[in-house]
Amino acid sequence: MRISILTIFPEMVRAPLEESILKRAREKGLIRTEVVNIRDFATDRHQSTDDYPYGGGPGMVMKPEPIYAALRAVCAGGPPPNQEVPGRAILLTSPAGEVFNQAMAHELAQYTHLVIICGHYEGVDDRVRELAHAREISIGDYVLTGGELPALVITDAVSRLVPGVLGGEESAAEESFSEGLLEYPQYTRPFEFEGLQVPAVLLSGHHEEVRRWRRRQSLERTLARRPELLEQAHLTEEDKRFLAEIQSRTKEAELLAAGEDTTGGV
Numbered sequence: 595m596r597i598s599i600l601t602i603f604p605e606m607v608r609a610p611l612e613e614s615i616l617k618r619a620r621e622k623g624l625i626r627t628e629v630v631n632i633r634d635f636a637t638d639r640h641q642s643t644d645d646y647p648y649g650g651g652p653g654m655v656m657k658p659e660p661i662y663a664a665l666r667a668v669c670a671g672g673p674p675p676n677q678e679v680p681g682r683a684i685l686l687t688s689p690a691g692e693v694f695n696q697a698m699a700h701e702l703a704q705y706t707h708l709v710i711i712c713g714h715y716e717g718v719d720d721r722v723r724e725l726a727h728a729r730e731i732s733i734g735d736y737v738l739t740g741g742e743l744p745a746l747v748i749t750d751a752v753s754r755l756v757p758g759v760l761g762g763e764e765s766a767a768e769e770s771f772s773e774g775l776l777e778y779p780q781y782t783r784p785f786e787f788e789g790l791q792v793p794a795v796l797l798s799g800h801h802e803e804v805r806r807w808r809r810r811q812s813l814e815r816t817l818a819r820r821p822e823l824l825e826q827a828h829l830t831e832e833d834k835r836f837l838a839e840i841q842s843r844t845k846e847a848e849l850l851a852a853g854e855d856t857t858g859g860v
């Protein structure tokens with residue numbers, strides 16, 4: 595997979611691509627990243643990449659010409675940016691975009707070329723989005739100063755799903771969101787730390803019991819922290835029974851705490 599990141603702050607993006615799993619993936623040739631400085635495509639004397647907004651208002655807006663010229667350059671050798679091509683996606687980072695999640699990361703991991711545009715100031719002249727059929731992506735409901743961190747978030751989440759990027763020891767199959775649930779808690783040595791012991795079942799060597807414990811922990815955490823995820827999760831009949839059990843236990847505890855009789859008045 596090729597990932598092209600278009601930015602006016604290339605140094606903000608480079609270092610994270612040169613560490614850990616992303617570095618290994620690049621060295622193995624599983625992903626190819628290029629960081630393109632939009633300023634190199636500015637043609638005026640001051641190499642400007644932004645200008646005042648039409649209609650007035652605060653801040654500056656990123657000019658379309660340098661970004662579009664940078665897009666042309668990264669698409670060279672293939673169809674131009676205004677032509678939609680299977681296998682290539684042009685993404686525009688924006689707090690007003692679709693919210694990025696694990697399902698979208700899986701979807702984007704199917705492409706062979708991702709182009710990510712980093713905005714700044716008040717954002718990017720909207721004609722870039724329109725011309726390049728760019729998909730606007732937000733990494734969450736908050737506003738950052740620029741699109742570099744979102745571009746790295748997307749690059750990281752997508753790259754680790756490219757086959758071969760994660761070694762056998764770092765499996766994407768069981769982690770949070772993989773089945774629509776949050777992951778169970780993890781432990782490593784020592785067995786006891788500051789008086790806290792690892793749950794005994796994890797030392798039992800009984801694979802089926804470990805599986806059931808982890809599944810129940812996942813369900814319990816998801817119910818407590820992100821109950822809305824359960825609506826889309828793949829749940830077995832056993833999962834549903836377990837969730838019903840937790841809910842009735844919680845209800846009972848709430849009633850007890852409120853000083854009510856849970857025995858049916860006997």
Ligand SMILES: C[S@@+](CC[C@H](N)C(=O)[O-])C[C@H]1O[C@@H](n2cnc3c(N)ncnc32)[C@H](O)[C@@H]1O
Pocket residue numbers: 686687688689690711712713714715716717718731732733734735736737738739740741742744
């Ligand atoms: C200060 S923001 C612009 C905010 C814009 N005026 C608005 O209200 O939607 C500058 C740039 O940072 C990036 N950015 C900020 N927050 C983001 C988020 N939550 N997700 C993705 N990109 C974001 C985008 O590239 C955006 O163009």
